[in-house]
Amino acid sequence: xxxQPAAIIGIGQTHHRAKREDVxxxxxxxxxxxxxxxxxxxxxxxxxxxxxxxxxxxxxGVMMPELFLAEALGAAGKPLLRVHTAGSVGGSTAIVASSLxxxxxxxxxxxxxxxxxxxxxxxxxxxxPLPFNMPVHAGAGGYFAPHVRxxxxxxxxxxxxxxxVAAKDRNNALKNPYAHLHNEGTTVESVMASQMLxxxxxxxxxxPSSDGACALVIVDEDTAKSSPNPAxxxxxxxxxxxxTAAERDQVNPQAGRDAAAALWKQAGIINPIxxxxxxxxxxxxxxxxxxxxxxxxxxxxxEGWKLTEAGETAMxxxxxxxxxxxxxxxxxxxxSGMLRFGEAALQVRxxxxxxxxDGVRRALGHAYGGGSQFFAMWVxxxxxxxx
Amino acid sequence: MSRTLQxxxxxxxxxxxxxxxxxxxxxxxxxxxxxxxxxxSAGQVVVPPLEFDPVTHEATTEFVEVSSVGTVTSWTWVxxxxxxxxxxxxxxxxxxxxxxxxxPLLHALDVASPAEVTTGMRVRVRWATDRVGHINDIAGFEPxxxxxxxxxxxxxxxxxxxxxxxxxxxxxxxxxxxxxxSLFYRGLNEGRIMGQRCPTCLKVYVPPRSACPTxxxxxxxxxxxxxxxxxxxxxxxNVPFLGQKITPPYVSAYVxxxxxxxxxxxxxxxVPADEVxxxxxxxxxxxxxxxxxxxxxxxxxxxxxxDPDAEFDTYKQHL
Numbered sequence: 235x236x237x238q239p240a241a242i243i244g245i246g247q248t249h250h251r252a253k254r255e256d257v258x259x260x261x262x263x264x265x266x267x268x269x270x271x272x273x274x275x276x277x278x279x280x281x282x283x284x285x286x287x288x289x290x291x292x293x294x295g296v297m298m299p300e301l302f303l304a305e306a307l308g309a310a311g312k313p314l315l316r317v318h319t320a321g322s323v324g325g326s327t328a329i330v331a332s333s334l335x336x337x338x339x340x341x342x343x344x345x346x347x348x349x350x351x352x353x354x355x356x357x358x359x360x361x362x363p364l365p366f367n368m369p370v371h372a373g374a375g376g377y378f379a380p381h382v383r384x385x386x387x388x389x390x391x392x393x394x395x396x397x398x399v400a401a402k403d404r405n406n407a408l409k410n411p412y413a414h415l416h417n418e419g420t421t422v423e424s425v426m427a428s429q430m431l432x433x434x435x436x437x438x439x440x441x442p443s444s445d446g447a448c449a450l451v452i453v454d455e456d457t458a459k460s461s462p463n464p465a466x467x468x469x470x471x472x473x474x475x476x477x478t479a480a481e482r483d484q485v486n487p488q489a490g491r492d493a494a495a496a497l498w499k500q501a502g503i504i505n506p507i508x509x510x511x512x513x514x515x516x517x518x519x520x521x522x523x524x525x526x527x528x529x530x531x532x533x534x535x536x537e538g539w540k541l542t543e544a545g546e547t548a549m550x551x552x553x554x555x556x557x558x559x560x561x562x563x564x565x566x567x568x569x570s571g572m573l574r575f576g577e578a579a580l581q582v583r584x585x586x587x588x589x590x591x592d593g594v595r596r597a598l599g600h601a602y603g604g605g606s607q608f609f610a611m612w613v614x615x616x617x618x619x620x621x
Numbered sequence: 622m623s624r625t626l627q628x629x630x631x632x633x634x635x636x637x638x639x640x641x642x643x644x645x646x647x648x649x650x651x652x653x654x655x656x657x658x659x660x661x662s663a664g665q666v667v668v669p670p671l672e673f674d675p676v677t678h679e680a681t682t683e684f685v686e687v688s689s690v691g692t693v694t695s696w697t698w699v700x701x702x703x704x705x706x707x708x709x710x711x712x713x714x715x716x717x718x719x720x721x722x723x724x725p726l727l728h729a730l731d732v733a734s735p736a737e738v739t740t741g742m743r744v745r746v747r748w749a750t751d752r753v754g755h756i757n758d759i760a761g762f763e764p765x766x767x768x769x770x771x772x773x774x775x776x777x778x779x780x781x782x783x784x785x786x787x788x789x790x791x792x793x794x795x796x797x798x799x800x801x802x803s804l805f806y807r808g809l810n811e812g813r814i815m816g817q818r819c820p821t822c823l824k825v826y827v828p829p830r831s832a833c834p835t836x837x838x839x840x841x842x843x844x845x846x847x848x849x850x851x852x853x854x855x856x857x858x859n860v861p862f863l864g865q866k867i868t869p870p871y872v873s874a875y876v877x878x879x880x881x882x883x884x885x886x887x888x889x890x891x892v893p894a895d896e897v898x899x900x901x902x903x904x905x906x907x908x909x910x911x912x913x914x915x916x917x918x919x920x921x922x923x924x925x926x927x928d929p930d931a932e933f934d935t936y937k938q939h940l
Contacts, residue, residue, distance in 0.1 A: 255784055258641030260672050264680075278678045295636040295790040306673045353636050357862040365628035365796045366806045368887050368917045369866035370873040372858045379856030380875060384940035387854075387899055387933070433857035433894075476834035480824035480882035481938045 239618055240335040241464035242579040244274025244451030250414040250564040253352040254445035259299060260306035263348050266447035266569075267307065270344070274451040275460065278308030281451075282340040287317040287327025287347040288568030289603075292359040294350055307346065319472075321374075321516070323347060324448065324571025325601030325610030329470045332452050332612070336467070341454045348447035349566040356443060356567065372432065375440055375519065377605060379432035381484040382521040386434065388485060391524065391539035393434070397425035398542050399520035400439045400562060406549065407559025409588035414444045414564040425520075439520035439562075446566030448573045455618070465579035468596065468613040469500030477605040484606060490529040493609040498531065501596070501613040502620075507532045507541075510613070511594040512554045512581040514574035516601045518561045523547060526600065527555075530611075549591055557581070557589040571601030575612055582616045626803045626915050633791035640784055643672045643681050648783040650686070652754035654774025656746065658685045658722050665723040687721035689746035690771045691762075694718050694725045698735040707761055713738045717762055729761040737764065748774040754783030801829040801840065806915040808845070812907060814920075816881055818842040824882035847879035848905040850923070851931040853939045857894045872897050876923050877939050884939055887917070891924030900930035 246269025248254070254262055263286075271277060284307050291297050300316040307314065317327040324347040331345035357373040371377070386393065404420035407413035420438065428438035458464040473496075475489035476482065494506075503509045515530070517523045524538030532553055533541050541547055547555040556562070558577040561570050578599035580586040600611040640648055643659065647669040650657035659670025659681040670681050696715040702708055707729035715738070716725035731747065732738055744762040752758040752774065765771075798806060801817060805828040808815035817829030817840035824833065825844050832839050855874035858867075872894050875884035889897055891906070903923040913919045 255639045256641075258639055258644060258672065261641040261680075264673065292632070292634075294638075295634060295788060305671065305675055308673075308678050310675055350639070353638055354634050355863055357860075358634065358864050361862065361864060362630075362632055363864070363866060365630055366626065366798055366802070366916045368920075370858075370871070370886055370888055372856075372860065372865070372873060373862060375860070376856060376858055376873060380854040380873070381940070383856065383899065384854045388937070388940060429859070430857070431860045433859065435856070478883065479834040480822075480826065483940070485940055 237336040238338050239455040239466065240332050240452055241455070241458040241461070241466045242450050242614065243453055243458055243461035243464050244270040244276065245576045245579055246270030246273060247412050247448045247573060247576065248446045249412050250444040250446035250566055252414065252443065252445070254350065255352070259294065259296070259348065259350050260303055262350060262445065262447045263303065263346050263449070264306055266348070266449040267344065267346050270449035270451050276342070276451060278344070281308060281312065281342050281344045283313040283315070283334055283343050284309045285315045285317060285327055285331040285334070285343060285345040287323040287345070287572070289320060289323055289349055290359065292354070293356055293567065294353040308344070319608040319610065320603030321518070321567055322571050322601040322603030322608040322610045324569050324573065325575055325599065325612070326472050326571070326608065328450055328452070328572050328575045329472055329610055329612065331450065332467050332470055335452050335454050341457055343452045344449065345452065345572070346447060346449040347569040347572040349568040350445045351443045351566065352445050375432040375435055378519050379435045381606070382519060383434050385485045385521060385525050389524070389536040389539055392543070394422055394426060395524060395539045395542055396435070396439045396520035397422045399517065399523040400425045402548055403517070403556050403560045403562040406557050406589055407563035410558045410563070412564070413559040414442050414446070415559070435519050435521070441518040441561045441565035442563070444564050444566040446564060446569050448569040448576050450572065450576055450579070463583040463585065465582045465614040465616070466618045468502070468615045468619045469497045470612045471497040471500065472608070472610045474608050477607045485525060486529050486535060487606045490526070490602065490606070490609045493611055494530045497611050497613060503613065506530065507553050510553060510596055510598050512557060512578065512591045513598040514558060514560065514577040514600065515555055515598070516561055516571060516574055517556060518565060520562060523555060530598070530600065549589070554591045557586065557591055571603070571610060574601055575599035578612070579614050582614050624800045624803065626798045626806050628796050630794045630796045631791060632794070633789070636788040636790060638786050638788050640786060641672060643670050645783050646670065646684055648754040648786065651756070651758035652752045652779065652783055653777045654748060654752065656687050656689055656719055658687050659683065660685055666721060667724045668719055668722045668726045685721065687719045688771060689719065690765060691717040691719035691722070691744060693730065693738065693740055693742045693744055695740060696730065696738050698738070707757070712761070715744070715762060717744055728759055731761045731763050745769070745771050748772060752777060755786055799831050801831050804843065805829055806917070809917060809919045810913055810915050812910070814846045814848060814878060814905070816844045816846050818844050825880060826883055827878060827881045827885060844880065846881050849926060850876045850878035850881070850903060851936050852889065852897065852899060852901045852903055853877050853884050853936045854899055855889065855897055870894055874923070875939070876903060877936055887920065888922040889924070890922040898930060900933060900936065902926045902928040902931060
């Protein structure tokens, strides 16, 4: 017996902000959950199982937060699973939830992912010095900046490509009422003029630190009949690899390439750039747009930046990327992957509001985490898959 | 000598926790010297109030002031208190159902011996002298003799609703390096950089691993590496952050030592940051020997050798 069809019929997210001091972690999750349930025309009583995800516990200093959150998430008397794969966790959490439906285990699964970054400081949490070692680590930016430099050297990309991405995503965010950053008037020039933080990454080329949550309701074929516009799941893939290994490709990681190849095969896609109408790709630092365009197979190695430079990743381009504003405009870390997956689903449902791309039939949601160690991605479509 | 090197490490942070309106209402009550419960859809009064109703899942909105006197429904004895517990002397943890509540609250009961605790005994809140809107505003419970009443708390010093608490977390670990890493750190204490070669793929790892990350083979053959290498890639850290040990700006670079198959992350000095290049040849600059320890910090930094840069093709597979 193959996979059962599964569809997303409810999507909810919070208004992402630097500090959501008005709500607790539980309240933040419920804000997203209640919107997703309203969208799905359901209540918590209709839900069979709950899958929750968030990034490292050190970010809020609560060990195993799923324990105290169980009641607020409506999990009493139901299965509750927690998923963790660092920054990709929002994506892998949605995939675990969808697999429960595709496997025929449950019919109506609620999944939620969150981060309340304001409760601590992620830069600190990612740079705790270890004994015996050289304390040169400097957060996620410090980790990824050398690999961005490697990409620029390998591809020969002009140095303003990252600024093009940042200006595009910040302007897209103006069309998304939930986005954290609403920076009017961001231009390539203003990004280039912003402070160099982790050379070659500038301030305006980095994601913000956000509080936020995202929730999805994923259901089986029968339940999906009640929805006027279900987003059908056409493929889901997760892949991992060693964080450090001799001659590991940090610019174009093997696990990402393998995951993408498996995803396109599952979804019956031969030529992604022609067949995918919108993509939500995990881009916490602007240069990761061209890097992941190549890793995902939208462009040949070394060619991704040409799509960006030509405007092909803008809302009017061949492959619109991050019409929501992306991670560059909202980054509640644990939720960021699920936001990519949910925004892809909004696009195929025609429900993305002002940042809707016309006529989206199939969309990609993508997340990565750790030192480009974990990859999670899905393809969703307006039609039920035929395979 | 132990096979492995160990050192203490402390991970500590003052977390700024948002309470939300329900827990915030409870903590505001404690700050004001009253205990506030929440009524569930089933009519029970729960202390502290539940953020969301277990049956209807709606947010709790009905709050009830309960007594600061109650009854012990169960308890356990703590003969040897540890750091961070309510008292530094033996005490009881007790479940106390306050008068007016239906569900017990867990807190400390201040008595000298377990002989002084019984299930069913009457106890009262002992308020902390300075109340800030925190569970520790209840310093603990104390036995209530027949005829005694509850204690009225001194007036609060603030009227603003409590919306957040600071939660101090401090975890003390004993960090243990693996035997292979210990070999590496011991080598550094002798001025040497030691790696290990994987017998399957022949790659040389520095620091050495217990097993090759690619094929899983245990790495055993020890290899002493050159102190000279090539910068594969790097970033210039301009951003200050909490806990940072090196003052920015500084160059954090991957240095591929000659003879190694994986780069180590280290600091580059002896050249202006904006003149550091991919392919630049660098050498280890050690601290004075009397400052050495079992640490990669024995190498103060890497500095340019002045030799011509390595060709891109010689290190491109390490990016």
